[in-house]
Amino acid sequence: MTIASPAAVAAKPTRSWSETIAFAVMVGFFLIAPLFIYPLFLMKALCFALFACAFNLLIGYVGLLSFGHALYFGWASYVCAYTAKAWGLTPELAILLGAATAAVLGLVAGSIAIRRQGIYFAMITLALAQMMFFFAVQAPFTGGEDGIQAVPRGYLFGVIDLVNPMNMYFTVLAIFLGCFLLIYRIIHSPFGEVLKAIRENETRAISLGYKTDRYKLVAFVLSATFAGVAGATKAIVFQLASLTDVDWPMSGEVVLMTLVGGLGTVFGPVIGAFIVISMQNYLAQIGQWVLVVQGTVFVICVMLFRRGIIGEIAHALRIKL
């Protein structure tokens, strides 16, 4: 199954001005946002935005729907939480270790999964993720249902105190922007162009002499690694790692975020993540209707805004976003 990117507007090789402006607006927003939006909420949304961007790298640019991305997100968060708490690692080391774990898991899962297409690809990623979920339940270090609690935020590079919300916020923002730019760079590199070629027509790409499996695997590992960075950062922010982050609904949530924002758009996943996380957080106050509202948003998106919010905007204005 190739997810034809609905938002792919005539691809121009040069960087488009619309993306530059959008990026500037985004950075500007995030710089002043903590003045009027609760920082912890922003940090959470940023973590999920990064997670969705990582996921989008795979579905939006290679056309592979993974239904097991919680595996990388959740396990990175466990490893990060554990090493920060039990070994007393500094946050940046713990996050790196978490990301490395995700990369290794991505390499293993990816090399099994990329041989399959479409729904079978989705299902095999789900299967592998559920197996690792089982280990998360059983392994003693994860704390089972209680999770790993009271993870110290620690001192970044041994000096910057992350207990201070502003320090934490700008650390998360830096991580997010760094990864975002890196993903952007990957998408627009020659490597990224090959990925898009595979998405559009894999057979053709093969006949042009590309070893598509290798490209797909690298993309898979990259996507898993970025998802890992997101999960590990979240563990430091919230000072906990729990089963929710490795379970399959989390894999579904990231699909939702990307879809709401716009598959295959650069900024879509960020907007999508913010919308979904806001719903969870602010709807929490209306209690029992959370599920119904979430489901309705799903349905409306599929029926009316299939390109996602950013995708629809880009389409209407005929620009790249």
Next chain:
Amino acid sequence: MKHLFTLALAMVAAVACGTAQAQISDGVVKIGVMNDMSGTYADLSGQGSVVAAQMAVEDFGAAAKGLKVEIVGADHQNKPDIGSNVVRQWIDRDQVDMIVDVPTSSVALAVNQIVKEKNKVFLVSGAAASDLTGKACSPNTIHWTYDTWALANGTGNAIVKTGGKTWFFLTADYAFGHALERDTAAVVEKNGGKVLGKVRHPFPATDFSSFLLQAQASKAQIIGLANAGADTTNAIKQAAEFGIVRGGQSLAALLIFLTDIKALGLPTAQGLVFTEAWYWDQNDANRAFAKKFAERNRGVYPSMIHAGVYSAVTHYLKAVSELKTDSDGKAVVEKMKSMPTDDSLFGKGTIRVDGRKIHPMYLFEVKKPAESKGPWDLYKLRATIPAEEAFRPIKEGGCPLVKS
């Protein structure tokens, strides 16, 4: 729409509008009720806990005492990150002074940590983890209604002493299930009983017939169900079907709530023995409360968690109105511990240094259909476990607060 309306009420209910006092932070005592409003535990905590908290504020007569109290509610969706986000936001931005309820151990443990860091007050009614007054105990937390140790102790003791000597456990394979199984097994063995075996089932599970057959084959007299919610009700429903009970084995549900019994129906649940902290039909005060409560909670009667929320909020308000301040969480909890508790639902009681609220626990048995006189007439009392025996001895918890 009715729910939306009550919800709206719950959220903005500025229950009283007395003169603001300088010592009360931002002039309002703000109470945050957080629990599962859309998931498995929605019936036994959920919106009902918000109602219970409101009733406590009204009955306390906060307005007359010059206290302005406000209640907010939130759904943590059983996810610790959502829970901690909401709680931090409540404390940092919305000036919430006290968090109450919070079922689901992972969320409760996370909230426990935050509340300690921010020096507010956390009153646990919904969560079962006895760690909250053990390893994870905090000077800002009081564990109100029940815990795994009390359940294990109540049910385990009562059954072994009346002859149920051999046990087989059906345990949900997560921290809560393990704790319940461990604590009950200890009680059983201490009283001269024997554990013949156990099987750990994944959580959640739908079909228990395979596990029940294993339990049956063990020939244990008692099958202890160390699980909760739908797992327990499914296991009981299927045990009846497989003739486990007719074969002479008995089920002991280690954690079960009024709403679960209601879901099973008396024909299936009859005879089940279990421990709870509170039941609506025990005395006139409880009955009056239940009636008022049900009117505001779509006809559903209060569970012990709801009653616990009521009792905890009442005692909290007492402490705040005596101290005339709510800003220092530790001081408020200190005050709460120093005053004996006394409210219409739980009667007189105390709070220990480790944060354990002490009151009697009760061993109930589910009525036979013929004995029941109404849709919510479900339990009969088998035994009262006196307050001093009901909870884990303070020395055994390993709470760091105890030695100091």
Next chain:
Amino acid sequence: MRSKRPGEGLTIESTDDPHPLARNRVRATSPFQGEVTSPIGKTRMFEIFGIPSQALFGQLLIGLINGSFYALLSLGLAVIFGMLNIINFTHGAQYMMGAFVAYFLLQWAGINYWAALVIAPILVGFTGIIVERLFLQWLYKLDHLYGLLLTFGLALVIEGVFRNYFGSSGLPYRIPDALQGGQNLGFMFLPNYRAWVVVFSLAVCLATWFVIERTRLGAYLRAATENPTLVRAFGINVPRMITLTYGFGVALAALAGVMAAPIYNVSPQMGSHLIIVVFAVVVIGGMGSIMGAIVTGFGLGLIEGLTKVFFPEASNTVIFIIMAIVLIIRPAGLFGRRV
């Protein structure tokens, strides 16, 4: 249920109890019996991996019974996928609706289990037809992903609405009187209701398979999915046929729900716990393969049953392990056509 509790005038009809006196003596002092008389025969047979073979037979039979639920549910999913190319994530919610409708019928209209077995699937199937007309018909030409997301959203809405109105702890539903009790098979006690579940679901599965693979109607259906334009040219109303197919698939889910009501907790979340496993069953069987769904459903029930004996903690995970292995070896599932 006539379950008598100890200490309440316990009378056990089991005839193989050798020590009635001994038991009476114990009961005089204790509400719990001194000895447990299992309704299962007392002869111990040989053991397999430390498990008595009789227990193993019992477990296998139980596995088969659970398998029949998997088979019924995955059959519906397979029919819908095969004919509509939609991955129906709402299936779990529709299964739940079946159980709830059975409860409403009994509670509000006094309609018993047997009638519910017919009426509930029709009612729920009808809601399925509405869903198809309102939403799904616009998605056939799009990628699978959209159908999956739409149905997932619908499942959330349905589950949420039911929870808000009927609570989360569930509702009671009794086993019909005619199927109370059970048979002593020597190696296990088989409740009559479970026997009925196996037999009935097997019959429904085979009938469905027969209709789709061996009758003219089925041939139209299969042809319509291959080439709708051509089939239309023969004067057959393809859209209506597709709509009815979805309704039928949903009705199968509801039927499974009615059958589940007496033994599983009737609660809003009963479907969402099951749906992922049922998906795995369909994928292992091969998407869209009718026979594949049936055989795999029963087969996985058996394997899961065995896991519950040897490694119970893993019994929710074993299906995923099998799915991974099958997909590595046979990319299109056990019975699927190549991708």
